[in-house]
Amino acid sequence: MDFKVLGSTKLPIIHQAFLKAFSDYQVQVDLSLSDFQIMMKRRGFAPEISLGAFSNSAHEPIGFILNGLRPWDGKLTAYDTGTGVIPVYRKQGITSGLFEQVLKVLARQNVEQYLLEVLQDNTAAFKLYYNQGFRVTRTFSVYQLNKITNPLNLTANDLELIPQIASEDWKALEAFWDFKPSWQNSVRSIHAVAEEFTCAVLRRNTKLIGYGIVGKATGDVPQLAVCQEYRRQGIATQILAALMQNTKSNILSFINVDDTSQSTRAFLERMGSENVGGQYEMVLTLS
Structure with missing residues (x-):
């Protein structure tokens, strides 16, 4: 398993991995490439601090952390625009490995804090983030x-x-x-x-x-x-x-x-x- 920064990975490839990883998500995700590009641009996607997990010589990531980068509350902040693993590759420690590696990438970029949102009923994701040290700052309704x-x-x-x-x-x-x-x-x-x-x-x-x-x-x-x-x-x-x-x-x-x-x-x-x-x-x- 190789973990690589996504700076050289084309967005259409990331888009396909995104759709596969969120194919069984609680909220239906059916984004065209154009809509995906808009979402990434809106959220400040920064491929240089985003990471993919690659199996052997595959050109498409089987897991990823897509991050945005901007000032937030006076601090240089990374924002998790999407973390996912393609279903067949889950329960192999890929998400934990991605987080371990992405924290090193963020440290090299002098990022001061890491921000994300998680569905309240996604208890598995919440537990993962909490165990990584994330703490709740606000609760939102949709x-x-x-x-x-x-x-x-x-x-x-x-x-x-x-x-x-x-x-x-x-x-x-x-x-x-x-x-x-x-x-x-x-x-x-x-x-x-x-x-x-x-x-x-x-x-x-x-x-x-x-x-x-x-x-x-x-x-x-x-x-x-x-x-x-x-x-x-x-x-x-x-x-x-x-x-x-x-x-x-x-x-x-x-x-x-x-x-x-x-x-x-x-x-x-x-x-x-x-x-x-x-x-x-x-x-x-x-x-």
């Missing part, structure tokens, strides 16, 4: 909203649809947050694939008071927030209606809603969203 069965036929005269939010506006918008977005929903992740999203912003007398972002094709909603002083005026509902109208998907997905934000959860449930699962955010301190 919501889905069917726009066919829960339509919102609203309009707002002062609502604007824009391709992306200007850099100078983000500082003001961050003050609207009840919780910090997870890695895949962060500002950096949105900017990485800005062309995949539509943004809806609401202003009062030129002042930004609320915004939402939706995947044009996927219905993924990474962020939706309203200024504290303008809440309970139907603004979030108006923005949500605009997001519904500007995605091709019939399902809007709210992935990684922080469980401490009772107001966000209550709003989504009031709109008819269904809680379909949960995740743990976990961090391993490296230096």
Whole structure:
């Protein structure tokens, strides 16, 4: 068994290994190569700190750890975008071997912490990460909203649809947050694939008071927030209606809603969203 950095492995090969490894995952994974490329770009995929397990002279990995790399909470952070082993090769210590080797790679790159998310009902993966030293930092819920069965036929005269939010506006918008977005929903992740999203912003007398972002094709909603002083005026509902109208998907997905934000959860449930699962955010301190 050889463990190799994936810097020279082409993305289509990694994609095929990814599909095989997640073929029996609790959540259906059926990503085209194009969608996989978008996901990797969004999450900051860094092949130079990602690792594959190769059997003999095989050119396709039988197991892998795919990592992103960015600053997070003021520290250089690796983010596990996906760890998997093809089913027939499991229970051979491959995942443990990958982790042992990838930690050496991260140390050479002066990475300070390692971040990941794991499904709450994936007890085997949670135990593996916990035994490696990861600890839970937050718990998340995942919501889905069917726009066919829960339509919102609203309009707002002062609502604007824009391709992306200007850099100078983000500082003001961050003050609207009840919780910090997870890695895949962060500002950096949105900017990485800005062309995949539509943004809806609401202003009062030129002042930004609320915004939402939706995947044009996927219905993924990474962020939706309203200024504290303008809440309970139907603004979030108006923005949500605009997001519904500007995605091709019939399902809007709210992935990684922080469980401490009772107001966000209550709003989504009031709109008819269904809680379909949960995740743990976990961090391993490296230096």
